[in-house]
Amino acid sequence: MPAYDGNATYQASYYSALDGLFELHETVGSGGFAKVKLATHVATGEKVAIKIMDKRQLGEDLPRIRLEISAMQVLRHQNICKLFQVIETETKIFMVLEYCPGGELFDYIVERDRLCESESRAFFRQIAAAMAYIHQSGYAHRDLKPENILIDEDQNLKLIDFGLCANPKGGMASVLETCCGSPAYAAPELVTGQNYLGSEADIWSMGVLLYALLCGFLPFDDENISALYRKIQSGKYEKPAWLSAGSVALLDAMLQTDPRRRITVNELLLHPWLMVGYDTPVQWQSKFHATDLESDVVQQIARHRLAPPQGVMEQIRKWDYSSNLVATYFILLDRKQKGRPFQLAAGAKSPLGELSANHTPRRNLAHELGGGGSDSGPLGTSPRGLHNSLEGGLDDVDLLSLSSPNGSKGGGSGAGEFDRNTKNRASERYPVPNKKRAAYQENKENHQGGGTPNQHHHHHNQHPNNSLNSPLSPSRSMDSGLNSNPSTPKSHKSGAKDDWVFATPDKPIGGSGKHNRKVFGSIERGLDKMKNMLTPRKGRYGSSSECAPALVTGKALCNVSTTSQHNPDSVLNDLARALAAKGIPCQQKGYILRGKIKDQSGMAKLSFELEVCRIPNLNVIGIRRKRLKGDAWCYKKVCEEVLSMAKA
Numbered sequence: 001m002p003a004y005d006g007n008a009t010y011q012a013s014y015y016s017a018l019d020g021l022f023e024l025h026e027t028v029g030s031g032g033f034a035k036v037k038l039a040t041h042v043a044t045g046e047k048v049a050i051k052i053m054d055k056r057q058l059g060e061d062l063p064r065i066r067l068e069i070s071a072m073q074v075l076r077h078q079n080i081c082k083l084f085q086v087i088e089t090e091t092k093i094f095m096v097l098e099y100c101p102g103g104e105l106f107d108y109i110v111e112r113d114r115l116c117e118s119e120s121r122a123f124f125r126q127i128a129a130a131m132a133y134i135h136q137s138g139y140a141h142r143d144l145k146p147e148n149i150l151i152d153e154d155q156n157l158k159l160i161d162f163g164l165c166a167n168p169k170g171g172m173a174s175v176l177e178t179c180c181g182s183p184a185y186a187a188p189e190l191v192t193g194q195n196y197l198g199s200e201a202d203i204w205s206m207g208v209l210l211y212a213l214l215c216g217f218l219p220f221d222d223e224n225i226s227a228l229y230r231k232i233q234s235g236k237y238e239k240p241a242w243l244s245a246g247s248v249a250l251l252d253a254m255l256q257t258d259p260r261r262r263i264t265v266n267e268l269l270l271h272p273w274l275m276v277g278y279d280t281p282v283q284w285q286s287k288f289h290a291t292d293l294e295s296d297v298v299q300q301i302a303r304h305r306l307a308p309p310q311g312v313m314e315q316i317r318k319w320d321y322s323s324n325l326v327a328t329y330f331i332l333l334d335r336k337q338k339g340r341p342f343q344l345a346a347g348a349k350s351p352l353g354e355l356s357a358n359h360t361p362r363r364n365l366a367h368e369l370g371g372g373g374s375d376s377g378p379l380g381t382s383p384r385g386l387h388n389s390l391e392g393g394l395d396d397v398d399l400l401s402l403s404s405p406n407g408s409k410g411g412g413s414g415a416g417e418f419d420r421n422t423k424n425r426a427s428e429r430y431p432v433p434n435k436k437r438a439a440y441q442e443n444k445e446n447h448q449g450g451g452t453p454n455q456h457h458h459h460h461n462q463h464p465n466n467s468l469n470s471p472l473s474p475s476r477s478m479d480s481g482l483n484s485n486p487s488t489p490k491s492h493k494s495g496a497k498d499d500w501v502f503a504t505p506d507k508p509i510g511g512s513g514k515h516n517r518k519v520f521g522s523i524e525r526g527l528d529k530m531k532n533m534l535t536p537r538k539g540r541y542g543s544s545s546e547c548a549p550a551l552v553t554g555k556a557l558c559n560v561s562t563t564s565q566h567n568p569d570s571v572l573n574d575l576a577r578a579l580a581a582k583g584i585p586c587q588q589k590g591y592i593l594r595g596k597i598k599d600q601s602g603m604a605k606l607s608f609e610l611e612v613c614r615i616p617n618l619n620v621i622g623i624r625r626k627r628l629k630g631d632a633w634c635y636k637k638v639c640e641e642v643l644s645m646a647k648a
């Protein structure tokens, strides 16, 4: 355990603050701010996700993380990803979260092109429940989109990313001024720079999200941000023939440009479309009650610790998120609620160990936030400004220009202009009228609620490159562009960065580059049955040490598209040429190509991997895709174009 330095921080390097409490495994995701790793909670053996952030790299975005932490301490709901513990060292912040192995809802949609009405409804009821709860708790999410919704092991949806949420002092009736979130999901009143109500803006985003579920593409989409805003303001969107009258009625009610005429969350819960096949309106109340501790769980911890239950209860009630005890309580409670055994294994590390009198407690981030325990107070810092992006105003801001072979721009979808990197830097989100700048800097909106969960709101609560015909040379080492970014997944997937080389195809291929929405999802449907019979291989990616393309099986098949080819090297060449033809620089390691699109400042706007792979039982070569960073729809569009060019 690192030594306590007297300033309530630890002189800990890297991950030593987790020693004895969590065993770290592979990286499962990354965002603009964070790397997320799978881990095992030692005391319970439960798998958790740990969101790891470097404070120095966060810089002025640190308040956004603090905001996210304080909101997640308060908001505890079956459809919100649970925060178990927060560990802060001098340089790092670790957020221990409920692990959602099902991935992002975005990927789930893309895999299937779109969802049928009943599955969309089942998902949307969960989203509506979470949003009703959030609003009832005095918060607005403000960044609702399928990339911020994860799927757990039981196919339940879990909201993440509360870094842009609002918790206005004056309650939900208070107008907000900060324009934030992702442009394609932004309500008209936001893009025109008016004051707005967080709840109304969230309903609009829910409309965009429901449309994405039902259609597999966005209702308002344009590569030019001004054109996108005009489309949003017009409120006119395509209504594909497969949409039922009921779903169109609901979409119209949510995508109502006049916020005062927009359906409210309470009306939404009872909307006829949401009731089809259900006996009850959406049950939005939280199943978690901070005041009533689950005595069986408390007894279990007490018995294991040989401590009096009353004492354990009092410790838990402090809701000290720096404590492993609270994490243990939440994890066991979760298990009990799911009907799973919640006994602590004999010999398991005591969750009370670090609470013993002589043990120095970790820094309580919540207290520092002024939001821990029952303390709450103004954060005094805004969730960070749009001030940089504001300077661009509304006029013709092209946020992503992919050069096509003929020199024209293309490939970026409107929403896609925002990568997961920039999108996460609040200062670089989408342009809004100048008026908003000061407001954002001042942070008039958030009073840091923080504190005990539900306490305030507990209402109801081969190396192909050395192969004969490959144009791709393995000899040049890459600049560390990609991997120098700490939030870019690396070793777990691809080995040492030095193994990556610039991919330079011999000649560019032609290709229509025409949009082909159907490229995705081709293999995943055909292989649905096969998937269940396959055993996932251990490693997810091929490595340079491998002399053949990786055999992709199991869940990884979800993101695989088939080709009609049998030669992996020529597929790899085709891909490299297609990327080059689109002006996307890429690096190569083995059969993996990593493409990266930078913004004008040189920051990665979008990065992704395309891996040439083998598919069991099929005598063809596949291409597996993986988004590393950047806007999901932009990634989808770029991959579709590259894949269709490579296949042409």
Ligand SMILES: Nc1ncnc2c1ncn2[C@@H]1O[C@H](COP(=O)(O)OP(=O)(O)OP(=O)(O)O)[C@@H](O)[C@H]1O
Pocket: 028, 029, 030, 031, 032, 033, 034, 035, 036, 049, 051, 081, 097, 098, 099, 100, 101, 103, 104, 147, 150, 160, 161, 163, 420, 421, 423, 424
């Ligand atoms: N609890 C979790 N379980 C499984 N995977 C997770 C979990 N939390 C996050 N991830 C994965 O890690 C990715 C990055 O997480 P998150 O969005 O919280 O990071 P961030 O840096 O705040 O991102 P953003 O750029 O979206 O603001 C997610 O998109 C998801 O794929």
